[in-house]
Structures are given as structure tokens and as C-alpha cells.
Amino acid sequence: MLSLCFGLTQGASAVWKDYSDNTNVFRFKRNEGMKIALTFDDGPNHVYTEQILDILKENEVHGTFFVIGENAKIYPDLIAREIAEGHEVGNHTYHHPHLKKLTKEAVRQEILLGEEALYEIDDYRPKLFRPPEGMCSEEIIACAEELDYNVILWSIDTLDWAHNSVENITEMIMTNIRDGDIILFHDHVTKISPTPEVLKIIIPKLKEMGYSFVTVSELIGTR
Numbered sequence: 529m530l531s532l533c534f535g536l537t538q539g540a541s542a543v544w545k546d547y548s549d550n551t552n553v554f555r556f557k558r559n560e561g562m563k564i565a566l567t568f569d570d571g572p573n574h575v576y577t578e579q580i581l582d583i584l585k586e587n588e589v590h591g592t593f594f595v596i597g598e599n600a601k602i603y604p605d606l607i608a609r610e611i612a613e614g615h616e617v618g619n620h621t622y623h624h625p626h627l628k629k630l631t632k633e634a635v636r637q638e639i640l641l642g643e644e645a646l647y648e649i650d651d652y653r654p655k656l657f658r659p660p661e662g663m664c665s666e667e668i669i670a671c672a673e674e675l676d677y678n679v680i681l682w683s684i685d686t687l688d689w690a691h692n693s694v695e696n697i698t699e700m701i702m703t704n705i706r707d708g709d710i711i712l713f714h715d716h717v718t719k720i721s722p723t724p725e726v727l728k729i730i731i732p733k734l735k736e737m738g739y740s741f742v743t744v745s746e747l748i749g750t751r
């Protein structure tokens with residue numbers, strides 16, 4: 529997996545255009561209520577999505593899953609469970625392509641195919657779009673806006689896909705967390721994921737500090 533954008537998100541936002549002048553693009557949404565959003569990309573996955581859903585349920589918190597359309601088609605039951613348990617499902621394209629290499633029409637098709645995959649499963653229309661690897665351009669954003677999406681990036685990158693350790697991720701989150709943060713995890717990785725263990729540690733700790741966990745639409749105020 530190419531990862532240029534992932535690597536640039538912590539402490540190096542100056543080199544990663546944040547599009548904060550665009551009201552439809554969010555990396556975070558500061559608020560008075562200590563609300564934060566957990567997000568999970570690239571699923572569903574037959575191992576980790578289920579584990580993560582179990583942990584969120586035990587802790588009575590909701591998250592947002594940015595799913596890949598072709599994975600959604602393989603595991604429709606997991607999408608149905610995400611929706612039934614009150615989580616939000618966002619569009620992460622159908623094939624997870626390198627969007628900057630595509631024409632605007634092809635980007636549009638990727639978003640629409642991802643949307644259709646979800647609609648076929650549960651009559652669900654996602655309103656959030658996360659471009660693969662956070663890869664943005666004015667054209668990609670315009671395309672998502674024309675299809676009525678908010679574009680969701682992130683303010684904390686766990687690098688869980690790169691097999692960052694449980695300890696490192698936990699410490700990084702606990703050190704950097706601020707109200708309104710959008711935290712990027714993955715529920716589909718190629719090797720062993722640290723994410724379930726991290727969630728078991730950070731959710732109770734953050735709750736104790738007064739943070740509450742909301743879906744991205746709740747955080748940005750569109751739901």
C-alpha cells in the first residue's frame with residue numbers, strides 16, 4: 529500500500545494541504561463537548577471488522593467505517609451489522625485506486641460504484657467520502673461535492689496498517705488527543721493488526737478523561 533499521505537499527517541501538516549478553507553472538507557471539528565471520532569478504513573475484513581465491532585459494542589461507542597465497495601460486496605453481513613449497531617458507513621471508493629491517476633469521470637465512477645455497493649446491501653446512502661490514502665486534489669474534492677459528499681480526512685494517524693506497536697499507537701493518541709479529532713485506524717490490514725488491542729486500552733482511558741465518541745456526521749454536525 530502506498531502511504532505518502534499517511535506519513536505526512538502527524539506534525540507535518542504544512543506539507544499536506546489541509547483544505548481547511550473548504551467547508552466540505554474535514555480533518556477535525558473542534559467542539560466544546562470533547563467529542564471525537566474513531567474511523568476505520570478499508571474493510572470489511574472477516575477477522576478485524578468483527579473484533580472491532582465487538583469492542584465498540586462492549587464499550588457502547590460508535591465509530592465510522594470507510595469501506596471499500598468490493599470488500600462490502602464480499603462481506604455484506606458485516607456492513608449490515610455496522611449499520612444495525614448504529615455506526616456510520618462512509619464511501620472509500622469501490623477499488624481503492626490511486627485517484628490522482630484517474631480522470632474526473634473515473635473518480636466519479638469509483639465513488640458511485642462504492643455508493644451502489646452499499647445501497648444494494650442495506651438501502652444505505654453514505655454521505656461521507658474518504659479518498660484512499662487521503663489523496664486529494666481540487667478535482668477530486670469537486671467530484672465528491674458534486675455527488676453530495678463531505679470529504680473526511682483525519683487529524684491523528686495511527687499508522688496501524690504499518691504494524692506500528694500497540695504501545696506506540698496508544699502513547700501517540702493519549703499524547704496528541706484534542707476535542708474534535710478524527711482518528712484514523714484500519715479494519716483491514718495484511719498482517720497482524722494492533723488496532724483491537726489499542727481500542728481496548730484507549731476507549732476507557734479517553735472516556736475517563738471526559739471524551740465522548742461520536743460518528744463523523746455527528747461530529748461535523750450533519751446528522
Ligand SMILES: [Zn+2]
Binds near residue numbers: 661
Ligand atoms: Zn484506504
